[in-house]
Amino acid sequence: MPHNAYESPSGRGAKNMDASIDKAYPDVQPPGRPVARLYARVALGLVGRAFALAQRLDPDVRRELADLPAGFAFALRVHPRGPSAALRMGADGKLRYVGFGPEAPEVLMRFQNMASALSVLTFSASAFEVYARNGLAVSGDLPATMAIIRALGLVETLLLPRFVVRRVLKRVPDIPFLRKHGVRVALYLSLPFAGPTKE
Amino acid sequence: MKRGEYFEFHNPVKILAGKSALDSLPNELERLGSKRPLLVTDKGVRAVGLLDTLLKAAGESSLVLGAVFDDVPPDSGTRTVAAAAKVYREKACDGIVAVGGGSVIDTAKAVNVLVTKGGDDLVAYSGAGAITGRLSPFLVVPTTAGTGSECTLVAVVRDDERARKLLFVSASLLPDAAILDPRMTLTLPPLVTAATGMDALTHAIEASICLGKNPLSDVYADTAIRLVSERLVHVVRNPSDTEARLDLAVASTMAGIAFSNSMVGLVHSLGHATGAVCHVPHGVAMNIFLPHALEYNLESRAAEIGRLLLPLAGPEAYHRTPEAGRPAAAIARVRELQDTLSGLAKLPRRLSETGKVGKEHHAAIARAAIDDASIAYNPAEATLADCLALLERAD
Numbered sequence: 001m002p003h004n005a006y007e008s009p010s011g012r013g014a015k016n017m018d019a020s021i022d023k024a025y026p027d028v029q030p031p032g033r034p035v036a037r038l039y040a041r042v043a044l045g046l047v048g049r050a051f052a053l054a055q056r057l058d059p060d061v062r063r064e065l066a067d068l069p070a071g072f073a074f075a076l077r078v079h080p081r082g083p084s085a086a087l088r089m090g091a092d093g094k095l096r097y098v099g100f101g102p103e104a105p106e107v108l109m110r111f112q113n114m115a116s117a118l119s120v121l122t123f124s125a126s127a128f129e130v131y132a133r134n135g136l137a138v139s140g141d142l143p144a145t146m147a148i149i150r151a152l153g154l155v156e157t158l159l160l161p162r163f164v165v166r167r168v169l170k171r172v173p174d175i176p177f178l179r180k181h182g183v184r185v186a187l188y189l190s191l192p193f194a195g196p197t198k199e
Numbered sequence: 200m201k202r203g204e205y206f207e208f209h210n211p212v213k214i215l216a217g218k219s220a221l222d223s224l225p226n227e228l229e230r231l232g233s234k235r236p237l238l239v240t241d242k243g244v245r246a247v248g249l250l251d252t253l254l255k256a257a258g259e260s261s262l263v264l265g266a267v268f269d270d271v272p273p274d275s276g277t278r279t280v281a282a283a284a285k286v287y288r289e290k291a292c293d294g295i296v297a298v299g300g301g302s303v304i305d306t307a308k309a310v311n312v313l314v315t316k317g318g319d320d321l322v323a324y325s326g327a328g329a330i331t332g333r334l335s336p337f338l339v340v341p342t343t344a345g346t347g348s349e350c351t352l353v354a355v356v357r358d359d360e361r362a363r364k365l366l367f368v369s370a371s372l373l374p375d376a377a378i379l380d381p382r383m384t385l386t387l388p389p390l391v392t393a394a395t396g397m398d399a400l401t402h403a404i405e406a407s408i409c410l411g412k413n414p415l416s417d418v419y420a421d422t423a424i425r426l427v428s429e430r431l432v433h434v435v436r437n438p439s440d441t442e443a444r445l446d447l448a449v450a451s452t453m454a455g456i457a458f459s460n461s462m463v464g465l466v467h468s469l470g471h472a473t474g475a476v477c478h479v480p481h482g483v484a485m486n487i488f489l490p491h492a493l494e495y496n497l498e499s500r501a502a503e504i505g506r507l508l509l510p511l512a513g514p515e516a517y518h519r520t521p522e523a524g525r526p527a528a529a530i531a532r533v534r535e536l537q538d539t540l541s542g543l544a545k546l547p548r549r550l551s552e553t554g555k556v557g558k559e560h561h562a563a564i565a566r567a568a569i570d571d572a573s574i575a576y577n578p579a580e581a582t583l584a585d586c587l588a589l590l591e592r593a594d
Contacts, residue, residue: 131576133410146569
């Protein structure tokens with residue numbers, strides 16, 4: 001009989017020792033951040049819904065996304081388990097918010113952690129800066145990704161007041177006053193009734 | 200960057216530099232456990248005798264090359280990568296040595312993905328973060344002093360089926376070691392020396408002003424700028440000066456480390472686009488667009504551009520120049536370098552001097568530039584109209 005259980009990992013003693021090690025040194029998981037998670041979920045849901053609506057209401061957003069083929073999906077997601085906001089281009093040329101979306105969309109913009117997501121979603125940092133510092137990883141077709149990023153800038157401009165947009169974009173896009181505010185009112189009125197489309 | 204802001208810096212590449220650095224190649228392969236590496240190169244490298252130089256340096260060692268694949272074209276694509284991977288597998292190779300410039304190194308990076316991960320579908324690994332884990336032993340011997348690809352986590356390979364560029368971004372692509380030996384750049388003609396040197400300078404300058412800049416990338420960028428500024432013209436005039444050649448090789452590698460950790464911006468967006476539309480060599484395009492893009496970024500990065508005067512012109516010129524005048528003086532120093540290289544090596548300073556770019560190409564170049572990923576890292580926003588105006592100024 002071995003003088004200690006480590007010498008016989010397959011023996012009975014090892015099982016006893018494993019159990020006691022497990023008890024003394026249990027798996028450790030960091031605590032959840034339910035408030036942050038809820039905020040990110042709500043904010044991403046709003047961005048997803050606003051993106052789909054803006055594509056129908058604003059010609060510049062529509063033009064930027066015109067080359068995306070039917071069925072093309074893209075998502076903004078917090079690594080590793082979400083939340084996530086995905087959009088898919090329909091056969092009718094209309095963009096639809098589809099909730100969490102497919103596991104592997106054609107373009108995935110993935111916040112590397114909750115802190116990176118919150119810095120962008122609370123408008124304390126620009127997505128470009130977070131991207132440049134590896135807080136946001138992008139995978140997928142590059143021209144499509146760049147078009148989506150430009151369209152996202154337009155959506156933010158349509159959705160948010162100028163002083164906030166100036167913090168998150170390098171330059172505020174030049175959208176005619178009447179159109180910008182007309183689309184903004186339409187967005188605000190439509191957002192409460194916009195839900196995800198089931199896939 | 201704002202003080203206290205999060206940043207990342209990653210460079211695990213062992214660098215062997217010096218007049219006899221090549222002699223250490225067999226030891227490095229042994230350290231990495233590679234007994235039959237595939238040597239990836241191009242016909243030009245072989246023709247000027249650089250392969251013989253390498254074999255001579257490794258003489259009396261246990262080095263056995265599993266095969267030499269020298270079919271890498273200047274603008275390499277997926278078919279070349281698949282062909283090299285086939286040779287690697289059939290000759291039971293167990294590592295890769297890349298000997299060449301940017302195209303050879305990027306091809307070798309892509310070959311390493313296929314032979315380690317399996318299959319022939321390189322497209323599946325494109326994009327950021329799609330390649331994970333450790334790849335096969337990989338050594339790089341650059342034969343130009345410009346791309347810095349020996350220390351970057353990026354590879355660009357043409358998709359031969361769909362006629363587009365595939366971008367691969369992953370820390371797994373980084374070589375295990377880079378060998379900088381001045382013997383490997385001695386045969387570079389003046390024009391290539393000048394163009395690749397300005398490519399290295401552009402990497403370092405863009406690393407110093409773009410959104411991902413950080414204190415560690417700044418250190419590498421500063422030294423690279425100083426070395427290029429001090430040595431490039433001298434090397435073009437004295438191509439056989441091995442010490443100065445080594446300085447340029449080190450500068451290129453340091454610039455590669457800097458931009459691999461902070462990325463590049465508008466000069467590269469326009470340069471990639473001009474290369475794709477009109478086949479202007481990368482270093483030539485960098486040289487043309489660098490001062491124009493610096494002027495474009497002046498408003499948002501005046502302090503950073505002003506600070507570049509120190510490595511570009513030295514401490515005396517820096518202290519002699521009032522703070523407000525330093526950004527303009529730094530750009531003027533870049534133009535002075537351009538003018539000198541134009542006189543010595545006929546390096547084009549304007550798009551019209553390349554003989555390849557006409558005004559009719561501007562729209563297509565601008566369109567491709569705003570779809571280039573590097574534009575996201577540029578400090579100032581650049582729209583289609585901005586790129587068109589910049590092309591007009593550079594014409």
